[in-house]
Every structure is written in structure tokens, then in C-alpha cells.
Amino acid sequence: MSTPPISQLCKNCSHVLDIDLLLDRNPINNKGYRPYETSKILYRFEDTCPELPGFATSGDSGCGLCKLIRETLASQYPSTEYKGSVTGWVSRSVTPIHVEPRKVFDYTVILLPCSEDDSIPFLRAPLTEVLSDQTLNFTKNSIAHCASTCHPWEPSGSTPARLLDIGEYKAKGCIKLIQTEGLPRVKYAALSYCWGNAEDAAYQPETNSANLSERLGGFVIDAMSPVVRDAIITCEALDMSYLWVDALYILQGKADIADWEMESQKMNDIFRNAYVTLCP
Numbered sequence: 001m002s003t004p005p006i007s008q009l010c011k012n013c014s015h016v017l018d019i020d021l022l023l024d025r026n027p028i029n030n031k032g033y034r035p036y037e038t039s040k041i042l043y044r045f046e047d048t049c050p051e052l053p054g055f056a057t058s059g060d061s062g063c064g065l066c067k068l069i070r071e072t073l074a075s076q077y078p079s080t081e082y083k084g085s086v087t088g089w090v091s092r093s094v095t096p097i098h099v100e101p102r103k104v105f106d107y108t109v110i111l112l113p114c115s116e117d118d119s120i121p122f123l124r125a126p127l128t129e130v131l132s133d134q135t136l137n138f139t140k141n142s143i144a145h146c147a148s149t150c151h152p153w154e155p156s157g158s159t160p161a162r163l164l165d166i167g168e169y170k171a172k173g174c175i176k177l178i179q180t181e182g183l184p185r186v187k188y189a190a191l192s193y194c195w196g197n198a199e200d201a202a203y204q205p206e207t208n209s210a211n212l213s214e215r216l217g218g219f220v221i222d223a224m225s226p227v228v229r230d231a232i233i234t235c236e237a238l239d240m241s242y243l244w245v246d247a248l249y250i251l252q253g254k255a256d257i258a259d260w261e262m263e264s265q266k267m268n269d270i271f272r273n274a275y276v277t278l279c280p
Contacts (some may be wrong), residue, residue, distance in 0.1 A: 208253030
């Protein structure tokens with residue numbers, strides 16, 4: 001089942017969920033109360049009934065709030081009943097929307113009292129850029145906290161016999177499979193993913209005895225499936241230089257059954273000793 005797209009707000013409507021802007025109020029004074037201030041108008045808007053072209057264009061571009069406003073106005077004021085201008089404004093508290101000369105509805109932005117600044121981020125709209133600086137900082141800090149407290153990384157643990165070295169991906173645009181025998185213990189990410197049905201699995205990139213030397217020499221990520229490419233890009237963003245992928249680590253050819261039987265038995269240790277596991 002596909003995930004529904006996250007509704008984007010236009011520049012104007014984004015003010016409604018701009019928590020930093022909405023919380024930009026007079027500070028509480030030494031008497032324990034907040035000095036009164038007049039309602040701050042964040043933006044004004046104007047459109048024309050019955051088509052409401054402004055809201056329609058913005059809604060078609062992905063703004064869920066503009067789409068909601070247009071649908072509400074259209075349901076309350078059919079084209080046969082009213083033709084004219086629509087005006088309104090968004091303020092810090094109540095946002096009136098008028099169909100001149102009558103008001104259609106108000107909606108209220110409720111400000112929740114937060115004693116800690118850390119509570120505020122949970123009120124913000126979700127980020128749509130997966131590898132944004134904010135997302136990466138949160139992810140890196142969470143991994144570091146986990147590694148230093150509940151699940152410390154063990155330098156004495158075993159390392160898979162083969163790993164994808166992506167350390168030079170950003171500089172050279174290519175990766176390579178390496179043999180780890182004789183190398184010091186390294187931190188690596190392990191990819192846990194589904195190959196899909198039989199048809200999809202047939203297109204998964206594999207390593208076998210015929211292309212092993214090619215894999216060891218280096219290759220571009222365009223040859224990888226989307227999920228493996230995403231894992232490589234994610235590792236690079238998280239400053240992880242090594243990645244384990246079963247189809248690229250275990251030789252998959254019919255002539256390579258001995259390698260598969262030996263290496264597949266190590267998967268429990270491979271995931272247990274990984275610094276982080278990626279689960280798309």
C-alpha cells in the first residue's frame with residue numbers, strides 16, 4: 001500500500017503552522033504575566049467567487065489549506081447564489097474569512113503552552129526532505145546517543161568477510177566491494193530489505209563468482225536497485241563508509257552454493273555487529 005503524499009502549504013498558509021512565528025510574543029514579565037499585545041496580522045488574501053482562481057491554483061499545486069478553504073466556500077456559496085470578492089487575513093489568534101459583505105467562518109490557531117523549548121518541534125509540520133540538515137542532525141545524534149548508552153558498539157566484534165566501501169563515493173561517484181580479511185574492525189551499516197516477488201527479485205543486483213573481480217574493482221551506483229542506491233546515499237550522508245548488502249556480499253550464482261551456505265549462516269552476527277541497520 002502506497003503512502004499518501006504529505007500536503008504542502010503555500011507560502012501564505014505556511015504562516016498558520018509556523019510555530020516560531022506564532023510564538024513570537026511578548027515575554028512573561030517579572031510579575032508572572034504576559035503584557036497584552038494586539039493581534040498580529042500575518043498576511044491578507046483576496047479572491048473572486050465563484051471560481052476562486054487563486055485558491056484553485058494554489059490547491060492544485062498542493063496546498064491542502066487553500067484546497068480546504070476553496071471547497072468550504074464553494075459548498076456554502078454556490079455559483080448561482082453569489083458572485084463577488086472574497087477577502088480575509090490570517091492573524092495570530094482568529095482568522096476571519098469574509099465573502100463580502102458576510103463572514104463565512106473563522107478558524108482559530110490554538111497556541112499550546114510549552115514549558116520546555118524541546119516541546120515546540122513536535123508542533124511543526126513534518127519535513128519532506130529526508131536528508132535535510134535538520135533530519136540528519138537528529139538521526140546522527142540519536143544514533144550516537146544509542147551507541148553510547150543502551151547499545152554500545154563493540155570494537156571486538158566480528159566484521160563481515162566483504163563490505164561495500166562507499167568512502168570515495170562522493171568524490172569519485174563510485175563504490176567497490178572489499179575483502180575485509182586482515183583489515184582492522186570497522187563500523188558498518190547493514191541493509192535489511194525485501195527483495196520483492198520473484199519478478200522483482202530477478203532484477204536485484206547480485207555478486208557471483210563471474211563478476212566478483214568487477215565488484216572488487218569498483219562500479220557506479222546506477223547499476224544498483226533503487227533501495228540499494230538509497231542505502232548508499234544515506235550511508236554517505238551519515239558519514240558511514242561501509243555498507244553490508246546480502247545480495248552483494250554473499251555470492252549468488254548457482255555455482256556459488258558453497259559460499260552461500262557458509263556466509264548465510266553468519267547473518268545473525270552480521271546484523272548484531274552492525275553499527276546501524278537500515279530498514280527502508
